[in-house]
Amino acid sequence: MANVKISDNLFWVGVQDHDLKVFDVIMQTEYGTSYNSYLLKTDDGAILFETSKGKTFDIFISNLQEVCDLSEIKYIVIDHTEPDHTGSLEKLLKMTPNATILASAIALRFLRDICNREIPGIAVTESDVISLGGYDLKFLSVPFLHWPDSIYTYIEKIKTLVTCDSFGCHYADDKVCNDLIEGDFVDAYKYYFDAIMGPFKPYVQNALKKIAPLDIKTICPGHGPVLREKLDFYINLYDEWSKETTPAIHAKPKVTIAYVSAYGYTEELANKIANGISDVSDADVKSYDMVTAKHDHVLTELIDSDGILLGSPTVNGDALPPVTDLILQMNGVLHGGKVAGAFGSYGWSGEAADMLMGRLNVLRMKTLEPPLKAIFKPSDDELNAAYNYGRRFARKLIEEWKPVGKSDDGATLWKCTVCGEVFEGALPPMSCPVCGAGPEAFVEFTEEVITFSSKQEFKTVIIGSGPGAINAAVALRKRNSKAVIDIYSADKDLPYYRPSLTKRLSEELKLEEILLFPNEYYEKNKINLHLDTEITKISPAEKTIYDANNNKIKYDKLIIATGAHCFVPPLPGADLPEVITLRNFRNFTSIKNLIENDAKKIVVVGGGLLGLEVANSLKNLGVKVTVLEMAPRILPRQMDNAGSEILTKIINASGIEMKTDIYAEEVVGDMKVRGVATNKSGVIPCDAVIFSAGIRSNINLATNAGIEVNRGIVVNEKMQTSLTDIYAVGDCCSFNNVVTGLWEPAIEQGKVAGAHIAGDSVKYEPSVIGATMNAFGTSIFSVGDLGIEKGSDYTQITCRNDVKPTYKNIYFKKNVLCGGLLLGDLTMTNPLLSGVKKGINTEIAMDNKLI
Numbered sequence: 001m002a003n004v005k006i007s008d009n010l011f012w013v014g015v016q017d018h019d020l021k022v023f024d025v026i027m028q029t030e031y032g033t034s035y036n037s038y039l040l041k042t043d044d045g046a047i048l049f050e051t052s053k054g055k056t057f058d059i060f061i062s063n064l065q066e067v068c069d070l071s072e073i074k075y076i077v078i079d080h081t082e083p084d085h086t087g088s089l090e091k092l093l094k095m096t097p098n099a100t101i102l103a104s105a106i107a108l109r110f111l112r113d114i115c116n117r118e119i120p121g122i123a124v125t126e127s128d129v130i131s132l133g134g135y136d137l138k139f140l141s142v143p144f145l146h147w148p149d150s151i152y153t154y155i156e157k158i159k160t161l162v163t164c165d166s167f168g169c170h171y172a173d174d175k176v177c178n179d180l181i182e183g184d185f186v187d188a189y190k191y192y193f194d195a196i197m198g199p200f201k202p203y204v205q206n207a208l209k210k211i212a213p214l215d216i217k218t219i220c221p222g223h224g225p226v227l228r229e230k231l232d233f234y235i236n237l238y239d240e241w242s243k244e245t246t247p248a249i250h251a252k253p254k255v256t257i258a259y260v261s262a263y264g265y266t267e268e269l270a271n272k273i274a275n276g277i278s279d280v281s282d283a284d285v286k287s288y289d290m291v292t293a294k295h296d297h298v299l300t301e302l303i304d305s306d307g308i309l310l311g312s313p314t315v316n317g318d319a320l321p322p323v324t325d326l327i328l329q330m331n332g333v334l335h336g337g338k339v340a341g342a343f344g345s346y347g348w349s350g351e352a353a354d355m356l357m358g359r360l361n362v363l364r365m366k367t368l369e370p371p372l373k374a375i376f377k378p379s380d381d382e383l384n385a386a387y388n389y390g391r392r393f394a395r396k397l398i399e400e401w402k403p404v405g406k407s408d409d410g411a412t413l414w415k416c417t418v419c420g421e422v423f424e425g426a427l428p429p430m431s432c433p434v435c436g437a438g439p440e441a442f443v444e445f446t447e448e449v450i451t452f453s454s455k456q457e458f459k460t461v462i463i464g465s466g467p468g469a470i471n472a473a474v475a476l477r478k479r480n481s482k483a484v485i486d487i488y489s490a491d492k493d494l495p496y497y498r499p500s501l502t503k504r505l506s507e508e509l510k511l512e513e514i515l516l517f518p519n520e521y522y523e524k525n526k527i528n529l530h531l532d533t534e535i536t537k538i539s540p541a542e543k544t545i546y547d548a549n550n551n552k553i554k555y556d557k558l559i560i561a562t563g564a565h566c567f568v569p570p571l572p573g574a575d576l577p578e579v580i581t582l583r584n585f586r587n588f589t590s591i592k593n594l595i596e597n598d599a600k601k602i603v604v605v606g607g608g609l610l611g612l613e614v615a616n617s618l619k620n621l622g623v624k625v626t627v628l629e630m631a632p633r634i635l636p637r638q639m640d641n642a643g644s645e646i647l648t649k650i651i652n653a654s655g656i657e658m659k660t661d662i663y664a665e666e667v668v669g670d671m672k673v674r675g676v677a678t679n680k681s682g683v684i685p686c687d688a689v690i691f692s693a694g695i696r697s698n699i700n701l702a703t704n705a706g707i708e709v710n711r712g713i714v715v716n717e718k719m720q721t722s723l724t725d726i727y728a729v730g731d732c733c734s735f736n737n738v739v740t741g742l743w744e745p746a747i748e749q750g751k752v753a754g755a756h757i758a759g760d761s762v763k764y765e766p767s768v769i770g771a772t773m774n775a776f777g778t779s780i781f782s783v784g785d786l787g788i789e790k791g792s793d794y795t796q797i798t799c800r801n802d803v804k805p806t807y808k809n810i811y812f813k814k815n816v817l818c819g820g821l822l823l824g825d826l827t828m829t830n831p832l833l834s835g836v837k838k839g840i841n842t843e844i845a846m847d848n849k850l851i
Contacts, residue, residue, distance in 0.1 A: 003063045004176040006226055007158050007218060009041045013048075013063040015056040016172045023084075023170055027195055031188050032172030035060070035084060036222050038162065039067050040155065042133025045074035048099075049153065049162045050222055054087030061092070070095050074132055078103040079164035080150045081110040085222050090115040102130060104141065107149035109430070124151070125424075127518055141424070142166070142207040143412065144200045144333055152211065159217040165196055166207065167234060168221030178225040185225060189234070192224070193241055199331055202303075204242035208235065253401040255393075256301045257287040259311030260322045265345035265377050266311045269386045273309060273343060273372070276390020281398055283307065290322035299329055307339040307397045308365070312352045314344060319352035327359050336364035337444070339397045341389065343372035350375075366400055368393050368847060392847050399834065399848075415445035417833050418772045418781070419499070420744030422447075434743050436503045436613070437772045438779065441829045452760040454480045460757055461545060461553060463535045463701070464561030465489035466498070467743055468730030468750035470516055472559050473527045475754030483758070485527045486555075488547070490534040493585055494519060499743060501588045502610050503774070505617030511585055538705040540723050557725050557757045560702055560713060561750070564695040564731035564741060573667030578688040582614055591690065595621055599687040602626075603676045605664050607634045609773050611692030615656055616775035618690075626657040626684055628676070633660055638771045638782040642800070643821050646807050647780065654776045664689075695741050697732045712739040717763040719753040727753040735764065744769055768837045770829070778805075781829045784819025784836040787811055794818075795842075797851045810851055815841050817850075 004012040014036040023029045035052035037060060046068045052060040064070070073096045078086060081103070093099065093115065101111065101121035108121045124130065130137045140152040145166050153162040169192040171185045178185075197204055219227040219234070227234055255277055261267035267289065274285050283306075288298050302308055310327060312319035340363075342356035353371035360367050372389045374382040414428040415421070419435035428442030460476060462469045465487055473485050489495075497514045504514075522529050537546040538558070545553045566581035568574055578599070580590055594602075600623060604615045607629030615625045633644040634651075651658045659681070666677040667689055675683040697712040708714045708722035712734030719727045719735075730746035731739065740746075748764060755762040770783035786809070787794045795812040806824035810817065810832070817835045822828060831848040845851045 003039075003067050006038065006177065006220065006228075007160065010155075010158060010160060010218075010220075011039045011041070011067045012176050012220075012226060013037050013039050013060065013067055014050075015052045015059045015063070016174055017056070018172045020170075020172075027170065027191075029170040031170060031185070033170040033223050034172050034176075036168075036220065036224075036226070037064070038220050039064060039073075040135060041068060041072075042135050044133035046072045047075045047077060047132060047135070047137070048073050049077045049220065050079065050085045050164060051076070051088040051092055053084045054090075057088040057091055060088050061095075071098065073099045075099065075130065075137075076101050077137065077153050077162065078107055078111065079153055079162055080145075080147055080222065081107045081114060082147060082165070083114060085164060086111065086114055090117070093117070093120075102137070102139075102153075104149050104151050105429075106143075107151070110147075110149055127520060140207070140210045142203065142210065144203040145207055146196050146200050148333075152207070154211075154214055154216075159215050160220060161211060161214065161216050161218070162220045164222040166204075166221060167219050167227060167238065168192060169224035171224040173225060176226055177228050179229040181225055186237075188224065189237065190241070193238065197238075197242070199334060201242040202334075204238055208239055208242070211235075253281065253283040253306040253397050254304060255283045255285045255307035255309070255397065256298070256305040257285065257309040257311070258290055258293070258298050258302070258323060258326055259287070259309075259343075260290045260313070260320045261311075261345075262313050262315065262320075263345075263377075265374065266313050266343070268378050268383065269343050269345060269372060269374055270309075270311050272378075272383050272386035273341075273390035273393065276387040276392075277307075277394040277397075278390075280391045280394035283394060283397060290326065295322075295326065298326060302326070302330060303334050305338065306401050307393065308335070308360075309341045309343065309393065310356045310360070311343040312356060314346035314350050314352035317349055317351050319344070319355050323356065327356060330359075330363055332363045338365050339368070339393065339400050340365035341368040341371065341393050343386065343389065345374045345376060345378065347376055366396070368396055369849060395844060396847050399838070399844075413445040413447065414442040417441050417443055417830055418744075418770050419742070420747050421497075431503075431774065434497050434499045435772055436499070436774045437781070437829070438774065438826055440827050441772065441781070441833075443830060450478050450760075452479050452755070452758065454759050455482045456480065456759070457482045457484075458556040459484040459486070459554065460557040460559065461555035462487045462559040462561055463489075463538075463545065464559075464563055464730070464732075465491055465495040465529070465531075466561055466563050466730050466746060467495075467516070468746040468753075469559065469561035470495050471747045471750030472561065472727075472729055472754035472757075473750075474525070475751040476758050477525050477527060477754075479755060479758035479760055486530060486553070487527065488530045488533045488535050488545070488553070490532070491584065492532045494529070494531070496585065498584065501582055501585065502613040502617065505582070505588065505591065505614060506620035509588070535701065538701050538707075538726075540705055540707075540726060543725070555725075558727065559719075559750075559753050559757075560707075560721070560726065560728040560732060561730045561746075562698040562701060562732045564697045564739075566691060567694045567696050568691045569664070569693065571664060571666055573669055573673070574691075576667055576669050576671075576673050576689075578669075578673035579667055579691070580688065581691050582610075591688075594688050595623060600624060601686040602688045602690060603628060603664075603684055603686040604690050604692060605676070606692035606694070607631070607658065607660070608692060608694070609635065609638065609771060611690075612651070613773060613775050614690055614692060615651075616654075619654060619656055625655075626659065626686070627651075628662050628664055628678065628684075629658070629660045630663045631660060634658065635780075635782075639780070639821055639823075640786045640809055642798075643780070643782075643807055643809065643823055646800075646802070646805055646823060647776075647778070650776050650778050650805070656776075695731060697734070697739055699732060702728065702732070710734050710737060715749075717752075717765070718756045719749055719764060720756075727757070729753050735766065738766075740766075740769075742769055768833065770833050772826075772829075778824050779826050781822045781826050781832070782820070783833050784817075785811060785813065786819045786821060789813075810845070812842060812845075817841070817845055820850075 105123035713728035729749035
């Protein structure tokens, strides 16, 4: 059939499939289905929403071309990437070379693999508005409806919400719109909801809250009728059907034990496990015998639980259906990350508990291994083992439990445990944009609850625009809506994730991709940015600062966040134009320009984490790289001897020349760099030199103002300096005689300074911080004490595989976990970091699968 006009300038250009009887293998489609795609025509071009299933491409493209010439399509919005909506995209992109894809970041990642090509796309978020020809597109993040990539698009001018799989059904009708269709399709609507949205009811509730303020006249789903009338009726059905399993936020952890017991033996284990949990924690423990319990009620309880234990005897080598039916309806989205265990009695074989545990692991749950088993009627020793299993389960639950992590608008928040940055999304990022840590380093995060509030009017001036500066401004604004906040930065660019520069040097990186916040965020929160403005003097007596043009700027409170600079040793030739550091986006651009202008050989001075990341990026750009490291082995602070040996082999095998126990004495060259003279090897020929030899705090402003300094600006636990009303945060400050030079402490220091200026009682407490690197085809994570204290008695538990290669070495001192190193396999990043912070013993480390 041809296209159908939905409203002014909006057309349905999809495909009706009346003959389809089964959808996605498992869904019966007695009414057929439709693959809905929509085209919005504007004076400046067209916007396409979704495509169609691949096998319907010819019909889809015909309908589309009846409405517009393909060259007119400027944007293709993909609200969800399942192939029944994107199957035609690969062919369509070849026919629309000027089109840009608008989708979530996760969706763009999926599309690369669906289309097997690079995607010309923009990752949209809720703060984004894309405009074309007088139409504004606004985006809502609604993950897991029913994939993690899903978004809604709201077309404000015509009051239309494009929802893809939400509010849809498998129902084919050539009239397309529900106000034109004769008859009732609520049965198809309910069947579709149960099959597609049923497992994601909490996420449906989140989406309903987000669309509630919108003025919606039309809903355009991905399947079934377009909704132009009775919208409240269909939205209310979603509300009614999804309310029952919205999880509560508990004041204490909740544990559900579900079991089946043929002769009462497995029930005895369940009761003892429950006793063990209750004796160690205040958890709310509920047990259900699945022979008599209502299946749907228990399934609801499992969604709402923080800990889950499943038990079954072994009958004919298998677990029994009342429990297996339950576990097969669990999924990794709703249950992944929960603490879990399995148990059961058996006679001549005991597969049931192992099978249950295997499924729990598939669901990405945090399991307590091994499962608990007893032969026939549990003996006193086996009952005691069950009791201890419950105690161990409770300890693991206490360690892992926390309230559900959500932002104010209900979106899931993820905190990188390595650098401390927090990101929003249905899934953790594939890699942290700040430190490069992988998804295994992320945990769900709950925003701090701020109860302090003030309306006192005063002016706070912040010098600098790094993480400390921005987080100070945000923390202050959250507590005070009246204070004036002015940020002065010598940088010309909006604040950005600076650590991304070393990790993404080999990419075509745009500054917009790594901004901390878009400009609209600062405007909305009345945080005044003064970029490209160098501050040259602080006058504490006048409570005034001066810029480079000698303009006076008054303040009531001052935060110094001037950061640090890369240390370049005063060597002959260090002032040559091809000698550079990588500290800001201008440096990033300069290095790229050097390579484009035929810098084929580059020497990196400094083999620390950042130097190695730079070397890896240069190698990926085709540059011949030599790394000079003064220490006798690489990364002596982050790795033990064996780890350094393995990583050195990996680096050399990658084609980089790694030299240790060597240092630069001169940069050789007249008008340009020709090489680097060292203490050992003569002159190493090169076209450029990049120094990555540590940092030095920018303290001149503070020193000239009479503020106490000691390598950095000296601060107390409130981030106050030696002078009244002046604070310092980040790389420029020294707390307890330590300048960290790291992202996470700068964030926390900024939060403390901002909160204290507002009047809130907050103190800075340094935390254990890990180090990570992803380069040379491998990855490392290191934290804590790796046996460096002379005279101390360390216990090491090591696992090494030189073929993969992988290496894990966990350090205990007096039975307390004090540090560890992971190379090649970082799946235990969070247990290791958390264990070092808490000082766990070997027993708990075993429970956490760390050793």
